[in-house]
Amino acid sequence: MPWYQAPAKINLGLWVGPRDQSGFHPVDTVMQTVAFADQLYLEPSDHMLWESSRSDLPMDPANLVVRSYTWCAARIAGLPPIRGRLDKVIPVGAGLGGGSSDAAAVIRWALTYASELPFSETVHDSGELGMDVPFFVRGGTARAEGYGDILTTLPPMRPAGVVLANPGISLSTPRVYEAYDRMGKPSDGEQIGRVIEALKTGALPDSGDLINDLEEPALAVLPALREFRDLLQRTAEGFPIAMSGSGPTYFILGQDEDWAEWMARRLTARGVPWAQPTTVLDSWGKK
Ligand SMILES: C[C@@](CO)(OP(=O)(O)O)[C@H](O)COP(=O)(O)OP(=O)(O)OC[C@H]1O[C@@H](n2ccc(N)nc2=O)[C@H](O)[C@@H]1O
Numbered sequence: 248m249p250w251y252q253a254p255a256k257i258n259l260g261l262w263v264g265p266r267d268q269s270g271f272h273p274v275d276t277v278m279q280t281v282a283f284a285d286q287l288y289l290e291p292s293d294h295m296l297w298e299s300s301r302s303d304l305p306m307d308p309a310n311l312v313v314r315s316y317t318w319c320a321a322r323i324a325g326l327p328p329i330r331g332r333l334d335k336v337i338p339v340g341a342g343l344g345g346g347s348s349d350a351a352a353v354i355r356w357a358l359t360y361a362s363e364l365p366f367s368e369t370v371h372d373s374g375e376l377g378m379d380v381p382f383f384v385r386g387g388t389a390r391a392e393g394y395g396d397i398l399t400t401l402p403p404m405r406p407a408g409v410v411l412a413n414p415g416i417s418l419s420t421p422r423v424y425e426a427y428d429r430m431g432k433p434s435d436g437e438q439i440g441r442v443i444e445a446l447k448t449g450a451l452p453d454s455g456d457l458i459n460d461l462e463e464p465a466l467a468v469l470p471a472l473r474e475f476r477d478l479l480q481r482t483a484e485g486f487p488i489a490m491s492g493s494g495p496t497y498f499i500l501g502q503d504e505d506w507a508e509w510m511a512r513r514l515t516a517r518g519v520p521w522a523q524p525t526t527v528l529d530s531w532g533k534k
């Protein structure tokens with residue numbers, strides 16, 4: 248099957264610790280894939296040929312899809328050249344992990360040529376391409392600790408509707424981490440355990456437990472985001488809401504797909520530039 252889905256993710260709580268000697272910040276987060284996804288057409292070919300649906304995201308060596316192929320080719324002897332096309336729908340620089348997910352889709356394709364490569368080791372090492380990549384190779388629901396490379400698979404989250412809401416602006420992840428360095432004070436992190444407990448009982452997490460230690464830094468980098476967040480909170484009327492990753496996308500959780508479509512229409516009517524209804528997605532692609 249030449250089409251691979253590269254789903255977006257949301258962070259159901261994101262604790263961030265101070266930058267350490269590695270130059271990175273340790274994290275503790277629960278990540279969840281959603282059905283809203285980039286599509287990648289990947290098939291073996293006799294020569295390399297890349298295409299992108301977006302002219303501002305060319306398939307050059309800076310593209311995570313191309314970097315991921317190069318990374319795989321260095322590990323998998325005999326990996327054939329690839330004919331690949333990226334149909335990009337996930338907003339770029341949105342905290343939804345689109346680039347990392349695209350990279351992981353290429354790894355999933357490449358692994359079909361590498362039955363001798365230990366899967367867990369490859370998943371772990373793929374963190375070299377980006378902190379969220381190991382999670383996306385597996386997908387579903389997982390806790391990511393360390394620098395995203397210590398993954399604990401969690402039971403699939405209950406089916407739920409999700410609305411992704413973005414102000415139409417992108418945010419640079421390194422800039423948000425730098426703002427955290429200037430102002431950051433991590434939460435105590437206990438909320439992550441409570442999110443996991445809620446998920447295990449089939450409940451949606453409480454808003455109060457959906458902490459994100461990068462939210463205040465993101466608001467410092469993009470002060471206009473505060474007004475956007477307030478509008479979303481008023482419109483969400485008590486449904487769990489939080490910022491995903493380094494932002495600026497927020498997500499709101501509700502019961503099902505119909506609810507998500509209703510909530511997205513409500514947000515659009517109130518002037519939200521991009522409100523995307525979707526659902527949670529387990530690692531086998533079930534909504
Ligand atoms: C914030 C998170 C949470 O899931 O997701 P996104 O908002 O990107 O989706 C991740 O930590 C995004 O990690 P990653 O995908 O590696 O970030 P990139 O955009 O590649 O930016 C990399 C840069 O961010 C900083 N960085 C990243 C991860 C980390 N644990 N500590 C860091 O300090 C470093 O400056 C690094 O050079």
Ligand SMILES: Nc1ncnc2c1ncn2[C@@H]1O[C@H](COP(=O)(O)OP(=O)(O)O)[C@@H](O)[C@H]1O
Binds near residue numbers: 418
């Ligand atoms: N295939 C890709 N999709 C999205 N962004 C990419 C891709 N390849 C490289 N990038 C670069 O990666 C950075 C982060 O992208 P993205 O994964 O969309 O954001 P985030 O880390 O906020 O979830 C952007 O600067 C973008 O130019």
